[in-house]
Amino acid sequence: MLRQGFNGASFAPAARLGLLMAALAPCAPYAAESATTGTADTSAVAEAVEMPALHLLGTTVAAGTTATLTWSPGANYDGQENPRAVLVANGTSPGPVMCLTGVVHGDEHNGLEVVRRVFHSLDPNRLNGAVIGVPIVNLDGFRRGTRYLPDRRDLNRYFPGRRNGSSASRIAFSLFNDVVLRCSFLVDIHTGSFHRTNLPQLRGDLTNLDVLELSRRFGSTVILHNRGGSGTLRRAATEAGIPAVTLEAGEPLRIQDKEVRQGTRAIHNALAALGMYKRNTLWREPPPVYYQSRWVRVNGGGVLLADVRLGARVDEGDRLGTVTDPITNDMREVLSPYKGRVLGMALNQVVLPGYAAFHIGIEAAAIDPFEGADDFDGGAEPARASEPGQATDAPDRDLENSE
Ligand SMILES: [Zn+2]
Numbered sequence: 001m002l003r004q005g006f007n008g009a010s011f012a013p014a015a016r017l018g019l020l021m022a023a024l025a026p027c028a029p030y031a032a033e034s035a036t037t038g039t040a041d042t043s044a045v046a047e048a049v050e051m052p053a054l055h056l057l058g059t060t061v062a063a064g065t066t067a068t069l070t071w072s073p074g075a076n077y078d079g080q081e082n083p084r085a086v087l088v089a090n091g092t093s094p095g096p097v098m099c100l101t102g103v104v105h106g107d108e109h110n111g112l113e114v115v116r117r118v119f120h121s122l123d124p125n126r127l128n129g130a131v132i133g134v135p136i137v138n139l140d141g142f143r144r145g146t147r148y149l150p151d152r153r154d155l156n157r158y159f160p161g162r163r164n165g166s167s168a169s170r171i172a173f174s175l176f177n178d179v180v181l182r183c184s185f186l187v188d189i190h191t192g193s194f195h196r197t198n199l200p201q202l203r204g205d206l207t208n209l210d211v212l213e214l215s216r217r218f219g220s221t222v223i224l225h226n227r228g229g230s231g232t233l234r235r236a237a238t239e240a241g242i243p244a245v246t247l248e249a250g251e252p253l254r255i256q257d258k259e260v261r262q263g264t265r266a267i268h269n270a271l272a273a274l275g276m277y278k279r280n281t282l283w284r285e286p287p288p289v290y291y292q293s294r295w296v297r298v299n300g301g302g303v304l305l306a307d308v309r310l311g312a313r314v315d316e317g318d319r320l321g322t323v324t325d326p327i328t329n330d331m332r333e334v335l336s337p338y339k340g341r342v343l344g345m346a347l348n349q350v351v352l353p354g355y356a357a358f359h360i361g362i363e364a365a366a367i368d369p370f371e372g373a374d375d376f377d378g379g380a381e382p383a384r385a386s387e388p389g390q391a392t393d394a395p396d397r398d399l400e401n402s403e
Contacts, residue, residue, distance in 0.1 A: 054090040054097075054130050056182060064092040064125045071134065073174040074167075077150070082140070086179065087115070087133040089122045095129025095276050096184035100267065101175075102134065104156050104188060104233060105403075106141020106148065107252040111189030114249070114263040121268070128276050132183065137175060145253065147193065156403060157229070159236035176236065185214055185274070186237045186244035187267060190403045191259075197251035198344040198359075199311045200262040203228070203403065204245035205238055206291070214243040219269035219283025221247075221262070224343060224361055225291045232403060246403045251347065290361030293343060297356050298323045300332040304351045308358070312342045320358045323351060338362050 054061040061067045067090075070083035100118060102111025112135040119133045136142050140150050149155055153168035160180075161173030180186060192198040202218055204211040206225040215223045228235030228246070237244035247266065250259035265283075272279040298304060306321040308314060314336045324331045334357060344359030351357065 052090075052094055054088060056088060056132065057086060057178060061088045061090045061130075063090055065090055066119075066122075066124055071175065071178055073171040076140070084134070084136055084139045087119045087131075087135065089119060089124045089127055089131045091127030091129050091276070092125050093128040095127075096274060097130045097132060097182060098267075098271060098274070098276060099180065099183035099186045100131065100133040100189065101137050101186065101233065102189045103136040103138055103142050105154070105190060105193070105252070106138040106144065106146050108147070108189075108191040108193075109142075109253060109255055110191050110250045110260050110263065111247075112136050113255050113260045114189050114247070114267065117260065117264040118267050118271075121264075122277065126277060129184070131271070131276075132179065134175070134179060147252070156233055157231035159231055159233045160240065172231075172233075172236075176233075176240075180233070180237055180242065181240065183237070183242050185270075186234065186242055187247050187270070188233045188237075188244065188403070189247045189249065189263065191248065191250045191252050192344055193252060195251070195347045195349050196344055196359075197310060197347060198248040199342070200247070200249040200259055200266065201343055202245045202247055202266070202287075204234065204243075206289070208238055208243070210243040211238055211245065214270075215245050216287060217270040217273035218245075218247075218266040218287065219273075220285040220287050221266040221269075221283075222341075222343065222361070223287050223289045224293055225289070226293075228403070234403075248344075248403065288341070288363070290341070290343065290363055292362040293340075294338055294360055294362065295356040296320060296334060296336060296338075296358040296360060297354050298332070298334050298351055299353055300325065300330075301351060301353050302326050303348075304334075304346060304355070304357060305348050306345060306358075308342050308345070310342055310345055313340070314342060314360065315339050320345075326350075334358070336360060 052063055057069045057071055059069050067088045069086040069088060071086050072081040072083045076082045100115050102115045115133040115135040138155050141148055149168050151167055155168050158168040158172040160176040162169045163173050201222040201224050202215050203224045203226045204215045205227045206212045234244035234246050247263055249263040250256040268279060269283050271277040272282055300323040302323050302325045304321060304323050307319050316339050318336045319333050320336050321334045322331050338360045340360040340362040342358055343361040346357040
């Protein structure tokens with residue numbers, strides 16, 4: 001599958017993978033191909049190789065500059081367009097296009113701060129390729145402080161979208177076609193959902209070699225294998241030939257400095273490791289990779305108090321927390337059925353029986369790492385039947401997955 005590069009060159013995923021493997025010489029495939037698509041004016045070709053302009057959303061962004069563009073997915077209730085910002089940093093040398101998306105779920109705020117910190121730390125004159133950031137994708141949900149769109153749909157169940165589909169599907173279609181298809185790589189930034197928090201971690205389909213290679217560029221950030229649910233942005237992008245990962249960090253409705261710093265550092269690391277930006281402080285430690293994970297649900301109702309911290313390593317039988325009946329004072333222990341690491345967990349709160357409270361990453365041992373890996377959430381409710389390319393309208397589907 002060929003994809004349009006930012007400077008008019010076409011390149012295939014294999015070329016991108018080759019670029020990944022040769023991070024110190026990342027520009028050769030792009031420079032060579034752009035020369036073949038240039039005009040007969042050789043001076044213009046030479047100039048295009050050195051200073052490619054980026055054409056996006058009807059605007060041309062000159063080499064070595066930054067710009068704030070707008071993307072309008074369509075009219076709102078009042079008939080007005082609902083433009084949202086798209087940040088662009090276009091480098092001075094050819095290279096890949098890294099795209100960053102935040103707030104696809106309107107209540108997951110850490111992503112917009114990660115995009116801000118990454119984008120405003122870049123000097124376009126030191127950049128090979130381009131960085132495109134959409135800090136707030138779901139502007140309607142963001143303004144209302146909710147995960148969902150105004151029609152209660154979850155935008156991240158509708159990618160790549162349909163031109164004439166539901167409102168959610170049209171927004172997804174617009175973002176996918178106007179921005180995402182211009183990317184060489186995509187990082188979609190999320191947080192835990194509904195009073196849960198996530199250890200900063202990457203999620204991607206590690207059976208896809210391009211995604212596997214991409215995921216290893218984020219330094220020592222934890223990696224969790226997961227294909228991604230149907231309709232998620234990263235799965236749709238990956239299926240369209242654009243290696244994509246989700247970066248999970250922290251909890252919703254907050255700006256968390258520690259998690260944001262970790263996420264920002266991970267993306268800085270990836271930009272350097274991809275040969276897009278020079279940095280001296282790369283993470284050297286290999287990332288821990290988890291090929292399976294399971295949610296541990298509570299059996300009692302009442303007050304959930306955790307005994308473990310995010311990122312803790314646990315053995316089978318370790319106490320993760322307790323649930324105490326507020327009336328009788330009866331306490332139930334929540335024990336880990338697995339040896340692994342706490343990748344996500346519920347905040348202390350009152351819970352119903354069956355609440356998914358602790359998300360345990362399980363390191364592969366002597367098992368097929370991909371066997372059963374799609375059962376990643378280990379107990380989310382089965383999805384209801386839905387039309388192809390669409391997700392159920394039920395807002396409580398797969399909430400534990402967060403993304
Ligand atoms: Zn999310």
